[in-house]
Amino acid sequence: MAYPYVSDREVRVLSRNFGDPMARRLDTYVERGGYQALKKAFEMGQDKVIDEVKTSGLRGRGGAGFPTGVKWSFMPKEPTKPHYLLCNADESEPGTFKDRELIRWDPHQLLEGCLIAAYAIRAKHVYVYCRGEFFETTQILAKALEDAYAKGYAGKDIMGSGVDIDVTVHVGAGAYICGEETGLMNSLEGRRGQPRVKPPFPAAVGAFGMPSTVNNVETLSAVPHIVTHGGQWYRQWGTEKSPGTKLFCVSGHVSKPGNYELPLGFPLTDLIEDVCGGMRGGKALKAVIPGGSSVPILNAEECADCALDYEGVQAAGSQLGCASVIVMDEGTDIVKQVRRMVQFYMHESCGQCTPCREGTAWMTKVLRRIEEGRGTEDDLDTLLQMSRQMTGTTICVLSDSAAAPVVSSIQKFKDEYLALIRRGERVGAA
C-alpha cells in the first residue's frame, strides 16, 4: 500500500511493503518469497527474461516511457566488452517522490530487480546512482546491499548459480541534470554531469565507453514481479499501450497527498476526488500538472476527461512523464508558480547549450519582472517566441521542459498574466 495514506482503489504490487518497517530486512524479504524471482531468472536464461519483460509492455517509469524490454534488447547479446546496468535513483523532478519511498521501504525489491536486469543484459556491474541529498535513503540501501552480499544474493556466484554481479551505491552531489541518462553516465565517470550528444546511444557507448542501460528505480522494482508471474500477468492492469501499475505521486492542494499505486489509465478526477480525499478545504480545482514540472499544465476543464496513461494524458494536451500529479486550487498564483519552475530550470541547467543556458535565465528574469508588476504585453510574445527557440534545438530536453509550463500557462491562464501586466493585480496567495 502506498504511503502515508491508503486507498482501496489501489493495486499493491510495488508498494505492498510501504509502511512496514520489517520489510526492509533481508530475513523478512526472503521469508516473503524474496530473491525467488532472481533464481527463476537464472533458470529462464537471459533472452527469455528480456522476452518476458517485452511481453509485459513495461514502459520506463522515469518519464520517457520507453518500452523496457526493447531497451534491454539493444544491448549486445555476445558481450565483447563489459556491460553496465545503471539504476537511476537521482529523483529530482519537482513533484516526484516515489523512488525514495521505494528504496527506503523495499530496498531488496529494487536490488532484486537490478540483479535480474543486469543478468538479462549481460552486465556484471550495477551502479545505483542515488542523488546526494538521499543520505538516509542510501544508508538503508547500503545496509540492505551489505546483507545481500553477506548471504550470497549479490557478488560472486549468486545463490550458487555461477553468475557474478556486483552492485555499487554511487552518490551524486546535487544536480538535477544528472537524472538525464547521459548526464548520469558522465557524472558516474567523475565528470561534470553534462548530457552527451546521441548518437552514439548508451547501448553502444555508455558508461566508461562500454554498452550500458539506464533504468529508473520504479521500472527495476517491477521486474521481479514480472519474472515471478509472467509478462501477461502484468497486463491485467492498465491499457493496451500503457500496461501495468504506476506509483502516482500526488502533491499540492489535495487533502491526502502521497504516493498511490494505481493501474494506468486511472481517471484523474477519481484520483483527486476519491483517492486523495478531494481538494484541501473544499476549494475548487484550478490546474493540474500531471507528470512533474516538465510537462504542460492542464486547466480544470482539461482535467475532467483525462485518463492517466501515456496516451490519455497526451490526448488531454500534456504528458504523463513520471506521473507526479501536482494539484493547484483556485487560490494559486499561476505566474508565481511558473516563475518558480523556470527558476528551477535556470538553476539546474548544465550550461552547454546556448538556448537553455541563456533562455532559462532570460525567461526567469522576464517572469520575475511580470510577477513584480513591471511586465509589458510584448513580454508575453517574447516568452512564446523564446519557447519556440528553446524547443527541439538542444542536446537534452531540459530546455523544452522549461518552455512547456510557460507556453501552456500563457495559453490557458493569459488573464492572470494580463492582470499583473495591466493592473499589477496578483491572483491568489500561493
Added chain:
Amino acid sequence: MSDTPFKNPGWAGNTGEFELSEDQVRGDDFVGVRPVGGSHPSGAATYPYMLPGKDPEAALFEGEYRERFEKILSRYPTKQAALLPALGLAQEVRGHVSPQTMDRVAELLDLAPAYVRGVATFYTMYNKAPVGRYLVQVCTNISCNLCGADDVLAAFLRYTDTELGETSEDGNFTVVEAECLAACGFPTCVQINSRYFENVGPADVPGIIEHLKAEAAGGA
C-alpha cells in the same frame, strides 16, 4: 545521526494512516552512524556528510577514512570515477571544499587541479566556503511552494537571525533555499545536514531551532 528523542513534526506518524514511530520510518536499525571505515565496499560511498565537528585542516585521508577511500576506489574501473565520492568524503572531514582540498583530491586521483575545480563547482552540494554547524536547506520548489514554503523559509531566517545564504553569528546556522528534495507529499520539506524534516510548518520552526541549539551546546 542524533539519537535525541526529538519529535520531527511530520513523518506520517502523525499525518497519515500508519501508526509508526519516527525510528521505524527512518529505519533506525539501518540508518545509524555509518562506520567511518566504510563497512562493505559496495556502500562505502554513502556518507553522513557535514558532521557537526569539522576540521578544515584534517588530513586527506588518514586512518579509517583512508580505508574507506581505498574501498571506494576499488569499485570503479577508473580513478576519475571516484571523484564525486572522494570530494564528498573530503567535505565530510573538512566541512567544505576549499582550493587546497581540490588540489589534494586531484593529487590523490592523478587529475589536474583545474579539472577537479570544474567538476566540484558543477554540483550544488559541495560547499565552496565554510557553512554553519547546521546547513538548513528549505525546499521552495513548486509542490512545497504551493503549501507555504516561503513562510517556512522566512520563519527559519527569523528564528536563526540570518540573511539567506549567510551564517548566523553564533556559527550554528546557514539557511539556504533548496530545489526539490523528493518529499513532495510532506510539504514543506527541510533538510538539515543529512536529515530530512518533513511536514514542517512555520509554527514548527522555533522548536526545531531550539532543539538544534541545545544539541550544539550539549556538544552532540
Added chain:
Amino acid sequence: MADTPNTVTLTIDGQEVVVPKGTTILEAAKRVGEQVPHYCYHPGLSSPAMCRLCLVEVEGAPKPMPSCVTQVAEGQVVKTQSDLALEMREGVLEFYLVNHPLDCPICDMSGECNLQDYVHQEGRKHGRSKEPKRVFGRDDFGGDVLFYGDRCVMCTRCVRFMNEVEEDSRLCVVERGNRSVIDTFFEKGLEGTYWHGNIVDLCPVGALVSKDFLYKARAWDLDHTQSVCPNCSQGCNIDLHTRDNLVQRLKPRENLEVNGWWMCDYGRLNYEWINHGHRLEAPVVRGGGNVRAMGWSEALRALLDAGAAAPDKPVRAVVSPYASNEDLGAFAALVEELGGGDIVYRCATAEDEVPLKGYPGLARRRELAPNCKGAELVGAKRVGSADGRGGLEGVASHDGIVLVLGDALADQDADFGKGAALYVYVGQRGGPATDAADFLLPATSFAEQEGTFTSFRGRVQRFWPGLKPPGAARPAWLVLGALVAEVTGGAAPRSAADSFARLGQRVPAFGGLTYEELGTRGALVNETVTLSGD
C-alpha cells in the same frame, strides 16, 4: 557480392555532392561553398555540438540537426538556408546577444569577430532583452592571455585545446548554467605552458585576447602575408600581419602536414626583431682610406675587380640560418666561382624540444632558426656553441677572401676580417665586426623578399614579402646571382623562382622542385642527400 561504396551522395541546398562516408554535414557543406555558422566545432578538437549554432534543416528529421556532428546519409536532403534553419540560427544568435556586452568599440576582435559577422549575416535586427546583463569582468589568465568573461560565448574551445591538444589542463568551466564561466585553477594560470597562444586564435569572439596585441592595431588595418615562422626549424606556416611597414603580430596558417592549425608561444611572440631598425640602406665601399656609399652597379663592379685581384686562397665564409634557400644557393655558387672554400654557420640551439603532445610531429625544435637545413644542403657546416656564438676563429683571422651572409657577428669584435684580402659583408645591419669590411651590401630580411626555407624535416616552403625593404636593400639572391652571372658570363636571375631553379641545378636535393609545385603547402626535398651533423 557488390562492394559497398565508401562514398555518400546527398543534396545540400539543391546541389548534389559526393563525400566519403562518415563526413559531417558541416564539412560536406563546405564543399558546395556553404559556410554554416558555428562556434564550438573545430577540426582540430573534439565536437561537443553544444553551441547549437550550426543547426540545419534535414528533410525527414523531426528537429533541426547540428551539422557538425550529424553524419551524411545516402540521399539526404539538407537545407542550410531554409526558413526553419535561418529562424533557428537567428534564435541562437539572439540568445548569445542577451548577455554579450556591446564592447565592439573597445574590443580587439572587432573586424575579425565571428559574432559580428554571423549577426550581421543572419541575426535579428534589434535585441529584445530588457534585462540587465550578467557581468564577469576581466581576468588575467597568466602567460599572454587576458580573459574578458562578459564576452565569452562558452564554446569551450579554449578548455578543450588545453585538455586535448596541449594536454595540460589549465582551464576549466566553473559553475553551471547561466553562472558558468571559464577560469583557471585559482592563481595557477597558463604560465609554464608553451602553446597557450593558440586559444586566442581559437576564441571566436574577443573573450580571450593577447596581452601583446592589446589595443595595438585594428584588424581591418592589417595586411596579411603568407610566410613561414622564422623562429625555429619546424617551419610552421604563418601569416605576417603588418601595418605601417611593421609586423604587428604572427598568426598560424593551416597546414596539416606541418603544424595543423597551431604555433608555439615562443615563435608567435618573437617577432619584434623583424621590426628592428638600424638597417644598412645603401652599398658601402671602404677603400684607400675612404668610406663611400654608392649605387649597386658601381659597388658590384668594384667588388668584381677586388675579387679578381685577390690572392688564390680558399674562401672562408659565414652564412646565417635565417637566409633563404635562394640566398644560400647564390652565395654557395659565388664561393665556388671564387675558387671554393669552407662555409660555416652558427645557430642558437635550445636544450630541449617542446612538443605539442596532442599533435604528433609538431614541436618547437631545438634549432632556433628557420633554415639550418637549407644551409646544410648547400654545404655549410655548423660551428659554435649552443648559444650561437664562437666558432669563427678561422674566419676572423683569414688572410684570403672573407664572405659573410646575414650573420650579425654580434659576438665578434672590430678585428674581424681585418687581415683579409677582401672582406665582403652582405646582411641587414652593421656593427663593430663589420668595421673592417671592404664591402657592406644591404640585404632584405625574409619578411621583405620572396623565397623558401627548408624545415628540419626537409620540407621546402615558400614565403612572400610583407614589408617594404629599407633604402636600397635588395634580396641577397639577386645581388649574388648577378655577381655569379658576371663571373660565369651567363644571365642574372630575374626572379626568386629563377634563383630557386638554379639552386635545383646545383644541389640535387632541390632538383625538380618548382614554385608552382610548392604552392602554399610546400614539398619535401629529394631523399638523396646525407647531411653533416645528422
